[in-house]
Amino acid sequence: MATKFTQAKPYDPNTNFSVKAVGTVLDRSLQRLQVDAVDLYQxxxxxxxxxxxxxxxxxxxxxxxxxxxxxxxxxFSTDYLRHSYTYLQSVHGVTLASNQVGFNLLHRHPERNGMLAACRELGVTSLPILPLAEGVLTGKFRVGGQEHGGQGPTLFRGASLFEPGESFFKAMRSKPYEMHREELEPLFEVMDQIARAHDGTIAQVALNWLINTDPLVIPIPGAKSPSQVKSNAAALSWTMTAEEFSRLAETEAAIRRSLRL
Ligand SMILES: NC(=O)c1ccc[n+]([C@@H]2O[C@H](COP(=O)([O-])OP(=O)(O)OC[C@H]3O[C@@H](n4cnc5c(N)ncnc54)[C@H](OP(=O)(O)O)[C@@H]3O)[C@@H](O)[C@H]2O)c1
Known part of the structure; x- marks a missing residue:
């Protein structure tokens, strides 16, 4: 069981909690959850x-x-992560367990900006947020699928992208991701082939790919129904081959290059 503390949500002035609230907020969560302790407090x-x-x-x-x-x-940025790990270990003898990071097949920055390498080196588990790219990586919005209203989902850039000195909230809100339906189709075709080969779904392929990036990567997909929960959990019941893993990564990289992203 995991929960989080937020010191301030930019869109909610009622959540401007001070450092003193770290403990009291957890106490309230424990009461609501009716447990004595949570496994992970973030x-x-x-x-x-x-x-x-x-x-x-x-x-x-x-x-x-x-x-x-x-x-x-x-x-957290790589710099913040490294500092936090070292500080907690040296001052408190506490090992930092995890880092929620924006990471999915359409948002692979943690592979490139040192975040995954740092987590691997320190033994910190990466918890990819938005692993299904807000539903895009289920294939439901691909060509011939559902229309997505507006300009398309905004992929969360995640603070893994922000570097020391850059404002987190500025980084988080900048560069909305366009939904390149036509251009993403080759990726969905590969995902579909892999899904069929394993009797799985496109969403499971997206989750399976993340799980295969590193043993310390555990995606945390959201779900709107019990059947989505069951289907997403079934991503753990099969494993893609190394060739399939590479084919997906290479297809995504080719699309990104062609879009100059
Ligand atoms: N640390 C942070 O700042 C931060 C920020 C954002 C999110 N998160 C965390 O990241 C996790 C995931 O976030 P998320 O739910 O927004 O994004 P997500 O996992 O990328 O997308 C989940 C959405 O995809 C659709 N979906 C899920 N499973 C499906 C399936 N099997 N078949 C078809 N559609 C499916 C559902 O929406 P529809 O059915 O409506 O299409 C669902 O709400 C959550 O635990 C959240 O708390 C953390």
């Missing part, structure tokens, strides 16, 4: 650099009190 957004250690102290205290079995971060 900090949702990276605090300002000058306040980072104070928040890490408060997060570490939840492990020491036994109310959290482990702690994780979310949307």
């Amino acid at each position: 900090i949702h957004y990276p605090p300002a650099r000058r306040r980072l250690d104070t928040y890490l102290d408060a997060m570490a205290a939840t492990v020491k009190s036994g109310k959290a079995k482990a702690i994780g971060v979310s949307n």
Whole structure:
């Protein structure tokens, strides 16, 4: 069981919690969940650099009190992640367990910007958020499928992209991702072939691909119905071949190159 603490949501002024709230927010979550401890307590957004250690102290205290079995971060840059890991280990003897990071087959920046390498080196589990690209990677919006209203889904850039000195919220909100339906079709064709070969679905291929990127990668897909939960969980029941994994990666890379993304 996992939960998160947010110090402030930019779109909700009522969530401007101070560092003191790290503990009280968890207490309220434990009450609502009717448990004594959560397996994972995460900090949702990276605090300002000058306040980072104070928040890490408060997060570490939840492990020491036994109310959290482990702690994780979310949307942290590689630099923040490395600092947090070292600080928690050296000052508190607490091992940072996880990092929620924007990562999916259409958003592969963590492979390129050092985030996955850092997690692997430190033994931190990566929890890819939006692993189905807000439903795009289920294939439902591909050519011939459902129309997606508006300009198409905005793929969350994730803070793995933001570098020291760059505003997290600016990075998060910039560069909305266009839904290139026609251009993405070769990728969906490959996904469809792989899905058929394993008696699976396109969504399962997207999740299976993430799982295959690294043993320490555990995608956290969202679901709107019990059948979506069951179907997504079934991504664990088969494994794509190395050739299929590479074919997907190469097809995505070719599309990205042709779109100059
Ligand atoms: N750390 C952060 O800042 C952050 C930010 C965003 C999200 N997250 C986390 O990331 C996780 C996933 O986020 P998400 O749900 O927004 O994105 P997602 O996993 O990429 O997309 C999930 C959506 O895809 C559709 N879907 C899921 N399974 C399907 C299936 N088997 N067949 C067909 N459609 C399917 C559903 O929408 P429809 O049925 O409506 O199409 C579902 O809501 C959540 O745990 C969320 O809390 C974290």
